[in-house]
Amino acid sequence: MSIKGQAYIVGAWEHPTRKAPDKSVAELHAECARGALQDAGLGKHDVDGYFCAGDAPGMGPLNMVDYMNLRVRHVDSTDIGGSSYIALVAHATQAIMAGKCNVALITLAGRPRSEGQHTGTAVRVVNPAVPDSVWEASFTPNTANLYAMCAMRHMHEYGTTSEQLAWIKVAASHHAQYNPHAMLRDVVTVEDVVNSPMVADPLHRLDCCVISDGGGALIVTRPDIARGLKRPLVRVMGAGEAVKGQMGGDVDLTYSAAKWSGPAAFAEAGVTPADIKYASIYDSFTITVLMQLEDLGFCPKGRGGAFVSDGNLISGVGKLPFNTDGGGLCNNHPANRGGITKVIEAVRQLRGEAHPKVQVPNCDVALAHGTGGLLGSRHGGATLIMERE
Amino acid sequence: MTDRKLAAIPETTDSAEFLAGAREGRLLIRRCTACHKPHWYPRPVCPFCFGNTEWEAASGEGVIYSFSIQRKPAAYAMAYVTLAEGPTMMTNIVGCDFDALRIGQKVKVAFSEAEGGGMVPTFTPLP
Numbered sequence: 001m002s003i004k005g006q007a008y009i010v011g012a013w014e015h016p017t018r019k020a021p022d023k024s025v026a027e028l029h030a031e032c033a034r035g036a037l038q039d040a041g042l043g044k045h046d047v048d049g050y051f052c053a054g055d056a057p058g059m060g061p062l063n064m065v066d067y068m069n070l071r072v073r074h075v076d077s078t079d080i081g082g083s084s085y086i087a088l089v090a091h092a093t094q095a096i097m098a099g100k101c102n103v104a105l106i107t108l109a110g111r112p113r114s115e116g117q118h119t120g121t122a123v124r125v126v127n128p129a130v131p132d133s134v135w136e137a138s139f140t141p142n143t144a145n146l147y148a149m150c151a152m153r154h155m156h157e158y159g160t161t162s163e164q165l166a167w168i169k170v171a172a173s174h175h176a177q178y179n180p181h182a183m184l185r186d187v188v189t190v191e192d193v194v195n196s197p198m199v200a201d202p203l204h205r206l207d208c209c210v211i212s213d214g215g216g217a218l219i220v221t222r223p224d225i226a227r228g229l230k231r232p233l234v235r236v237m238g239a240g241e242a243v244k245g246q247m248g249g250d251v252d253l254t255y256s257a258a259k260w261s262g263p264a265a266f267a268e269a270g271v272t273p274a275d276i277k278y279a280s281i282y283d284s285f286t287i288t289v290l291m292q293l294e295d296l297g298f299c300p301k302g303r304g305g306a307f308v309s310d311g312n313l314i315s316g317v318g319k320l321p322f323n324t325d326g327g328g329l330c331n332n333h334p335a336n337r338g339g340i341t342k343v344i345e346a347v348r349q350l351r352g353e354a355h356p357k358v359q360v361p362n363c364d365v366a367l368a369h370g371t372g373g374l375l376g377s378r379h380g381g382a383t384l385i386m387e388r389e
Numbered sequence: 390m391t392d393r394k395l396a397a398i399p400e401t402t403d404s405a406e407f408l409a410g411a412r413e414g415r416l417l418i419r420r421c422t423a424c425h426k427p428h429w430y431p432r433p434v435c436p437f438c439f440g441n442t443e444w445e446a447a448s449g450e451g452v453i454y455s456f457s458i459q460r461k462p463a464a465y466a467m468a469y470v471t472l473a474e475g476p477t478m479m480t481n482i483v484g485c486d487f488d489a490l491r492i493g494q495k496v497k498v499a500f501s502e503a504e505g506g507g508m509v510p511t512f513t514p515l516p
Contacts, residue, residue: 121459128399135404135430138395138509139481140459145467148457156455156492200467201458248436249429249476251469253455377479 002238002268007093007104008226009234009386011040011219012347014325014340016181018332020213021114025057025335026067028109028215033068036217041229042103047219049074049101051092053084055110055335064107074101080243080380081372082282082337084108085218087382089343090239092220102222109215110335119211119336120144120199132246132378143284144208146376148200151287153253155202157302162202164305165286166193169206169329171313172283176326178355183210184330193286207286209327214334216344232351233389237365238269245378254302256288256371257381258295265383266297271365273297276385278349278360279320280342280368283327284375289313292369293320296383315358324349324358339370343384350388364388392483393463395511397503406444407431411508416447416498418474429476448473449498451512458487470496470512484513 013035015028023031029052037044050072056064060077074095080087085108092104112119121144126137154160170190176182188206196206226233240261266272273296281296283289290304298320299307312318325331325345328338346366348354354363365387373379398404398411410417420427423440427447435442454477456468466482468490482490483501495515500508 121461126396126399128401131403131432132430134399134401136479138398138503139467139479139511140395140465141467141479142459145457145459149455149467149469152457152492153455198460200460201456203457246429246477246479249427249478251454251471251477253469 001097003090003093003097004237004268004270005223005235007096007220007236008223009089009218009236009343009347010221010226010229010231011036011042011217012344013039014216014332014344015109015214015334017214018181018183018212019113020111025109025111026064028111029056029064029107030068032107032109032215032217033105036105036219040219040231042219046103047105048072049092049095049104051076051088051104051106053077053088053108054079055108055337080241080382082284082339083370083372083380083382084337085339086343086368086370086384087241089218089220089236089384090241093236096220096222102225104220106218106220106340107215108335108337108340110337111213112336113211113213117211120208136377141377143374144203145200146374147285147287148203149376150253150291151202154287154291157254158305160290160305162194163190164309165207165290166190167308167310168283168286168289168313169193171311172323172327172329174314175324175358176330178357179326179331182326182331183212203285203287209284209329209333209338211336212332212334214332216334216340218340218343234347234350234386235389237271237385237387238265238267240264240383242381244381253376256291256295256375257379258292258369258371258383261381261383262296262369265385269385271385275365276367277363278324278346278366279322280346281322282338282342282370283323283329284338284371288371288375292371296369315360321358321360324354337372339372339382342368342370346386350386392501393465394504395481395501395509397505397507398509403431403433408507411500411510414500416449416510417444418447418472418476419443420445427474427476429478451496453482453490453492453494453496455492456482456490466490468512481511482513483511
């Protein structure tokens with residue numbers, strides 16, 4: 001059974017804060033929930049399904065359901081890192097199809113910036129019950145060097161260059177200049193990126209995403225309820241999810257879980273990469289974008305460097321406008337998890353509500369893809385294809 | 390190049406025999422008794438066929454699959470090394486000029502003494 005057309009995204013709201021030292025994580029979640037419901041034209045009491053992931057404080061959905069005092073008959077706290085919220089749109093659609101809920105609320109929020117987290121380079125906490133950590137923690141892998149090893153291997157196999165990766169940041173910065181909420185609004189050049197300090201070879205500081213506070217929320221509902229609301233209709237067309245790790249030691253850092261989740265989503269939606277007018281592509285680092293674009297089929301494997309160069313990702317300039325809010329690279333990476341903002345900007349584009357300077361003309365089909373966890377060790381991938389009705 | 394001190398591999402039911410081998414300078418890996426394929430990181434249940442696995446001594450030789458130099462606070466070389474037996478393992482490259490490292494370079498195991506004792510399987514370039 002396909003999820004195609006079986007549910008609509010009727011509410012999408014991104015918290016405007018990027019630094020919230022005076023708000024709790026729970027408060028941010030609740031503010032996002034309120035914002036998305038107001039955007040949809042629905043009320044708190046309409047929510048009968050709640051979806052969250054690891055950023056929600058407490059035990060799965062329990063504490064946030066109680067904090068917001070929701071009366072729900074379906075919950076799901078699937079945690080595949082920053083890609084969770086993209087997968088949760090599909091899970092919400094499945095629950096709606098099965099009659100388990102009518103109005104699904106998905107929230108994300110966090111404040112790593114206020115808490116002073118060094119997300120990319122912090123030593124990761126070891127729990128000996130996590131089987132891989134026993135064998136890996138001694139070597140102090142961190143977020144930055146695990147992604148960097150993917151970039152190093154990609155450069156080795158395909159000749160990808162730092163300048164090509166830099167184009168991804170350049171494109172994001174061109175979009176962020178129009179977003180008043182973006183953390184980094186200055187347009188940068190390829191030279192700015194490759195001359196920024198090295199964090200973990202070959203990734204420079206400007207190859208990395210921002211560390212920001214904030215959050216977002218989505219409302220997914222039944223087709224008949226969506227048609228009774230006043231918002232432009234954005235329907236779910238197809239989805240895929242996958243987990244990729246070290247495969248028993250058959251490590252291959254040249255591709256991501258998008259290689260599996262992407263084709264599943266395209267097949268379900270009945271479209272191809274050529275049909276996608278706008279793409280939200282998870283951008284924890286520039287290399288993340290490049291690998292996902294290849295794996296999703298926007299260009300052949302190994303050709304990502306050429307594909308992203310010369311402004312090809314810049315709205316109004318290139319063939320594939322991406323992350324027109326500025327993405328995680330320049331706008332926002334709330335809770336160190338960018339999945340929900342990927343869906344929110346795709347919904348803005350499909351509604352025609354993106355900033356006029358970055359709005360894609362006649363944007364009828366869009367894709368959001370996320371990578372959660374750590375690309376260089378083990379990660380989740382989730383792909384979602386949406387259509388304006 | 391002074392290498393930093395690494396944290397010890399915690400002793401668990403899965404790691405105890407490996408750690409004993411490491412103290413004797415032997416790199417142990419596990420191989421499946423059913424499908425005969427070796428894997429990394431070590432597991433009693435084969436990640437390829439769910440068969441049972443047993444320890445064996447690896448040659449300790451391999452090549453760098455990928456790496457990244459972390460510059461601050463203390464420089465170190467994060468890496469994946471593909472062992473001669475086949476599996477690729479996460480490790481650090483030690484005892485060398487980090488700027489001279491390259492993918493495909495031949496390396497051999499060089500157990501580093503961990504904080505508080507115990508040996509951690511790092512690798513060093515072969516001359």
